[in-house]
Amino acid sequence: MSQAPVGQPVATPPWVLAVKWLLIALTLAACTYLAWLAVEGGSWLIVTVVAFLAMSVLVVYSTRRGITMKYLLPGLILLALFQVWPIAYTVATAFTNYGDGHSLSKEEAIEAIQAQSVRPAPDSARYGMSVAIPEGEEIATAELSFLLTRPAQEGATGEHVVDGQELFVGTLEGLEPLPVEGVTLRGNGTIGAAPGYRVLTLVEANERAQDVSAFAVPVDGDLGIKAATGTQAFVGRATTTYNPDADTMTTLEGTVYVARDGNFVPQDGQGPALPTGWTENVGLDNFSSIFTDSTLRNGFVKIFVWNLVFPLLSVGSTFLLGMLLALLFNDPRLRGKGIYRSLLILPYALPIFVTAIVWAAMFNQDFGMINEVTGLNIDWLGDPWAARAAVLITNLWLGFPYMFLICTGALQSIPTDVREAASVDGAGPFRTLWSVVMPLLLVAVGPLLVASFAFNFNNFGLIYLLTGGGPFDATNSQVGNTDLLITFAYRLALESGTPNIGLASAVSIIIFLLVGALSYVGFRQSKALEEVN
Incomplete structure (x- = not known):
């Protein structure tokens, strides 16, 4: 088979060119349709974005230049759609009063x-x-x-x-x-x-x-x-008319309503506002409410403390149990390790929504298996401290298989001659584990521990399905004793009597900053472990 001389470009088969231009044409047609829908909906921002996207596709893929961008462009588009845009929209919403009764212009x-x-x-x-x-x-x-x-x-x-x-x-x-x-x-x-x-x-x-x-x-x-x-x-x-000159609403009875804080409220201050409000910019009011409103502030601090303790205890307990099991089943003298390992990862293979609901049933005070087997009469889901213990126990069951898997892989990657050298130097089993195995193990799993901490910091599914954030104090039905910041934000946005998506967005931004700061510190610490190598 003949080959093109060195230094000359290889001719592209005609069918490849046909497929390329067909895909480009289909993409441009899809962009044109989306732009048309956006024009009919009056969304000129979307029209601009779609037009820029179409131009980028045409420029990048219609020529031989920009090889790197041909691979990067799909990833950049998906990054903008699923990461950058949601973050930007959340930030923008956090500075508004958007929520129930304030969703219109x-x-x-x-x-x-x-x-x-x-x-x-x-x-x-x-x-x-x-x-x-x-x-x-x-x-x-x-x-x-x-x-x-x-x-x-x-x-x-x-x-x-x-x-x-x-x-x-x-x-x-x-x-x-x-x-x-x-x-x-x-x-x-x-x-x-x-x-x-x-x-x-x-x-x-x-x-x-x-x-x-x-x-x-x-x-x-x-x-x-x-x-x-x-x-x-x-x-x-x-029966209610609007006066655009005075920016007031007037009823047939003569009651005048003036525009204030996204609502029409009675001019004389007597009576409720009209039922429908509008979205407007409120500046830093949502952020200040979190720290100045006594109910929100006390609840936020309480949730934040638990939100720090929960992932720390969860990561620590699951890592300890997973590591000990990995050490046990890494012993070459143990037979049937494959079967045991397969059984141990079963909790990790089951969907969390199934496992959490099953554990919630087992923690039932009157009919749950845990109280029946142990002979106890603990109100696992009704007492604040018992509910927190129930969450940690359930998460231990869900999380240790993951730690077991990563520790097993890390242990198998540690050369045996390192342990033998420690034994020759007179180190016993515990000294070898503490001074040789553990540092090498943490080099591999350290970043994963940080990632696991970040995941548990926002472990919405477990809390929502197991306890719903409860139990709740009699004086405050918005702040639960097992709430994480993410479930607190969800309740503010969708489940409270007056859902406030703007306030929930402000809480989400604070969560983002906290997780980012804690992850940064964690990765800095795990980076120091690289010196072990």
Whole structure:
């Protein structure tokens, strides 16, 4: 087979070039589609990012240059999507009041408040309603219309009256008669089909539930037709109106609400705020709340102390047990080591959510196996100290197989002549273990111990499944006695009475900084062990 002369580029087979340009074309097509969706959604930031991504792919892969970047670009893209962007978004959220009741922009909140305040006008007509969109458009982005029916008034005739029903189409422009030609009525009197429109099913309309709720067909001045149920609409009037000049909301009763701290609150200070707020920048308020609010501060300090103790004890206990078992099964005189080792790693092979739930059942005070076998009557999951012990015991069961595996591998890599030399020098078994084996073992497993500490520092799954962070004190239902900072942040974000994602993001940033600082110190210490070699 002939080869290209030295120094000349090798010709690329035509099929490889065809595949390359096909993949580039598919990538550019996908980017174009994403950009189109982003444009329809009004997200120009995503449009810019997608355009930059498409340009990068075209520049890097369409030429022979930049060989290194051809390998780095996919990794850099994934790094930006799954690491950099989540961190940046979390940091940005930590400086806002984003959470329950504060998830909209101010303009959206004003619209929602006015929509929620709509009440039926006296003696208003009721309509049968079908939600529809223009035929051929996407459900998620198309403009909505209401196809409406009502009993025909006496003497009403014309091309929009059929079977005693008047037909209308309602849009943001107003209410117009709907010609009956091609219209199909359902048994409940609502429109099932109409030329030029796609009538949405209840499931499809539910996908746009927020838009349907805010949608109003203007009629007669300040009146509008609003959805009452999935198939009914009414003529109503907003009882709360917005004054853009004064930036206030006013009810029909004359109560004035002013904008303050992401909410409209009563101007006279009497009564609650309106139910819907908006997201706004709050600066360092979330961080200061953690350290100045007495409930949060005391709970944070309590959780932080336990959060340090838990990974230290977990790593220490699992490493000690795993190392001792590894030393035992590393003895050449022991038979059947393969079988024993396979059995010992079974806890590591089982999913944590299964193991944690099983252990939670075994720790049950009344019916759990542990109290029944030992004859004890300990409230393992109800007493703070017993619950912490239960967490450590369970994590010992889950963690020692990992330590056993890495210690077994490290021990097998230690040359036997090193031990023999120590024996010749008169060192006994314990002296050899302490002065020769342990330093060499820590060279290999030291960084893994630091990584295990960082993992247990954020061991959300074990705490959430075993104790749920509890038991809780009677005076504070947000801070549990086995909570880690990560479960505390989760509860603030999703499980508290008023979820505060901004505050939870601030806690997450503090966790990130703490884990980073502790890991840095740990790796600096483990680096010193390299001098042993």
